[in-house]
Amino acid sequence: MSSSRKKQFALRAVSAAMAALLAPLANAFTPFVIQDIQVNGIQRIDPGAVFGFLPVKVGESFDESKASESIQRLYSSGFFNDVKIDVENNVLVITVQERPTIASISFNGMREFNDKNITQALAQVGFSEGRVFDRSMLERAEFELKQQYLAKGKYGVEVTPIITPLPRNRVGISFDVFEGDLAKIKEINLVGNQQLKTSELLKQMQLTTSGMMTWYTGSNKYSREKLEGDIERLRSYYLDRGFLEIQIEPPQVSISPDRKDIFITLTIHEGDRYRLSDVKLAGDLLGLDAQIQPLVTVKAGETFSAEKTNQTVEAISSYLGGLGYAFANINPNPVLDRENKTADLTFYVDPGRRVYVRRIEIGGNVRTRDQVIRREMRQHEAAWYDAQDIATSRDRIDRLGYFTEVDVSTAAVPGTADQVDVHVEVKEKPTGMINLGVGYGSTDKLMLTGGISQDNIFGSGNSLSLQVNTSKSNRAAILAHTDPYWTKDGISKTTSLYYRRTTPYDNDYSDGDYEVTAIGAGLNFGIPISENDRIYMGASYEHNRLDRLDPRYTPLAYQEFVREFGKSTNAFIFNVGWDKDTRDSAIAPTRGGYTRLSGDFSTLDLRYYMLSAQQQYYLPLGTDYTLALNGLVDWGKSYGGRSFPVIKTVYAGGIGSVRGFEGASLGPRDTLTGDYLGGSRRVVGNVQLYLPFPGATRDRTLRWFIFGDVGRVDNTSGGCAKGRPNDPATDACGWKYAAGIGFSWQSPMGPLELSYGRALNTKPGDEKQAFQFQIGTGF
Known part of the structure; x- marks a missing residue:
């Protein structure tokens, strides 16, 4: 090939395979040594990248086979729509037409998914911003988008991609989505x-x-x-x-x-049903046969149960985990006898190595301080690994209420056989809240609530709140601050200021024409004595005042109170209590119990004490039913020659006590006005069977129930005022019974309960109320 004569061959193809077919058809030429390589047509791709795809370099021989291979490699890169190779004066000239890049991806009409999540899904199939645009890749992206909708049950979805050319050889891709209806x-x-x-x-x-x-x-x-x-x-x-x-x-x-x-x-x-002929333990039991054997809950002669088998595996794993064997492996192996329809079940135990925790690492807490999380940990660094302590730690962190997600995991320390690190990953949620609410109850009528609270102020774990509420009978404003770890041992301290104004419950005769105002401050401490038990103690100072006292309408009991104590009274109230909570949920419990014992002792002007006890049990009956039992007792007494103050009485009747009777209507009545006075003694019992709501079997927050209630209110000093002489209640302080059905729902506004109760033993003067409802009341 002479330097004066121009030799040219051109190879064009739509794919690498076509380029290989066309190569033999190119103009024949004599092989030559490349003196230089030129690249034309590139806009974004670096020339060095093109050189990297070529099988030859300057100074090497170039022939037809190298030409075909060069075109195949450039096409296979996926960067080019067209490739042309020319030769002029022993200079290899490569002219390319670049494919456009994807500048943007957008979605129109998409409501079922978040744009970001779908964009990430498309990126996994190779379709994302900055990538080279390819028609086949666009089809894959369209298919993937449809698959996302099909998985959601939207089979009528239609996806139309729109390609918009943009400057600098770019394109914008927009997907028009018609979602259709859910199948x-x-x-x-x-x-x-x-x-x-x-x-x-x-x-x-x-x-x-x-x-x-x-x-x-x-x-x-x-x-x-x-x-x-x-x-x-x-x-x-x-x-x-x-x-x-x-x-x-x-x-x-x-x-x-x-x-x-x-x-x-x-x-x-289905196959056949198998019974267990034998249950054995095997493997390395570490000499703990006597301790591990009671953990095996499955017995010979029983029908095989995967649930019981897994419970046994978890129990043995947990037990060994508590001894430091973090990677214990328990493998249940049933051997079938198909002729006799029996199975031999053997639990093979491999405890692995005993390990200890090197470090506890906290992550994800941007705002919450490390110490707030660490003080909830029951697993300690440089201590033997304990699976129970780690599980307890996870639950305690979750119960703080500061995080939407809490994940605790362990990882072996590289290069060691007996060390692990514990990783605690949390995802924080907003802990400050401004709340405004409107509710309505059959007893308190319209209720307005509002407040501002911060449960994790400055990330310290302390809480500060201001709550205000008002209803027909009660108004209150409470400012409270709680430090859950006032001491390193977990003793909590709560300080509070409060204002309450109460118009005592009436029977519409007096129209509530009097009121009791209480202003006070309190200091309380909580002392944990176990994971589920806490003792409370504290004291508060309270000033009470009675106003709007019209002798014509004010109950005689309140007039007598003013004559004995005066319109204004002061009290210093000591309180002590204990509670134990083992419920599986505070919102919709299905198992466990709650116990509370408390006592108030008042000095100065008001001299009385009030003892209270409450017990709840939740018993699961199968997978869908829960039997709830509740008992409540209050017992008050005065001392020092004083009467029990009427402003400290307790009430019953309505939701929360004995349904079917009007709210707060049980117990003594005033002899002048007939107002409900409450009493110094209260006993309430409830039994409630929760059933799944039709069509909502697995939604524990939406249930209906049948119930039976019993209760009474009277005075420990004896005697029971029955109301006005011309309209007395025959048995105001007697036992009252009711039964009925109801509906409960954990609504966005708070717990909602509706009930229809029938009073079973009404006497003349009893106030019945069949339909009752309340937002914000629990069982």
Whole structure:
């Protein structure tokens, strides 16, 4: 090839494969030594990147095979739409046409998902801002976006990508999304189940067909993830009942032509039910056979239960974890005898090495100080690993209420066999709150509440709050500050200032034409004596004043109080108490109990003491029912020759005590006005059976219940005023009984309870009230 004669070959292709086919058709040329390489047409890509794709360099020989390989490599890079190679005076000239890059990705009409989450999902399939635009990749992105909607049950989704050219060889991609309606489950068919009823199995599933409450629960909306979870629940349900060979085929899901109805079919192969012929322990028991054997809850002769088996595994793991064996492995192995339908179950125990905790690392707390979290830890650094202490630590941190997520994990220390680090990761939530609320109760009528609180002020773990509320009978303003760790031992200190103005409950005769105002300050301490027990003690000073005393309308009991004590009184009140809380939830408990004992002792002008006790039990009856028992007793007495102050009496009747009777109506009545006076002694008992609301079986915050109540209010000094002589209550201080049904819901405004109660033993003068409701009252 002479230097004066121009030799040129051109190879164009739409893909690397086509380039290979076209290479033999290129103009033949004599191989030459490359004196220089020029690259034309690049805008964003560095020339060095192009050189990196070429199989040759300056000074090397170039021929037809190298030309074909060069074109294939440049196309396979994915950066170019077109590649052309020219040769002029032994100079290799490469001309390329770059593919555009994706400058932006946006979504129109998308409400089901967050833009950020979908953008991350598309990035996982290689479609993101800054990447080279490719039509095949756009199709993959469109498919992935549709899959996200299909997983949510929106089978009518339509996705239309719009490509907008932009300067500097860029494009903007916009996805127009028509989401359509959610496909709802029309039928769920179970095939092959013979030993367990279909209705029994359907109760285990989260997905349901449309029902009365599915508008609220959404359980009739198809979701692939929920269906997979339901299949696992069914499998576990069978395993818990001895069906060791249970098999569930992949679900068959079909959709109606209008893409609105879903039909689900599950085919089940139950197999036989197996009983346990023998249960054994094997492996390295560390000489702790006597301690580990009682942890085995499954027994020979019982039907195999996966739940009990797993409980045994967890119990042994927890026990060994408490001894420092952080990586203990307990493997249950059932050996089947298919002829006799029995199984030998052996728990193989491998404790591993005993380890201790090197460090406890706290993460995610931007605002909360490390010490606030560390002081809740029951696992300590440089101590033996203790699984129970770590679990307790996690629960204590979560109960602080400062975090939306608390994750505690352990990791082996690299290069060691007997050390682990404990990692505590938290996700903080706003702990300051301004709240305004409006409620209505059948007793207190309209209730307005407002307040400002900060539960984790300056990240210290201390709380400061101001709460104001008002209703027909009560007004209150309370300013309180709590330091939960006033001492390193966990003794809490609470200081408070309060103002309360009460118009005593009346029967509409006196129209509440008098009021009691209390202003006070208190100091209380809480002393933990165990993980669930705490002792309280403290004192408060209180000033009380009675106003608007009209002799015509003021109850005689209050007039006598003023004659004995005066309109203004001062009291110094000492209090002591103990409570124990083992409930699994403070919002909607299903198991556990709550115990409270307390006593108030008042000196100065008001000389009395009040002892109080409360006991609650929550007993699970199966998976869907909870029996709740509640008992409450208050017993007050005066001393020093004084009367029990009427402004310190207790009341009963209505929600929270004996439903079916008007609020605060139980007990003595004033002989002048007939007002409800309350008493110095109160006894209340409640039994309540919670049942799942139709269509909301697994929503524990939405339940209905049947109840029975009993209670009475009287005076420890004896005697019971029955009201005005011309309208007395026959048995004001006697036992009152009621029963009925109700509905409870943890609404966004607070706990809502509605009840319809029937008073069972009313006497003349009793005030009945069948329908009652309250926002902000618990059982």
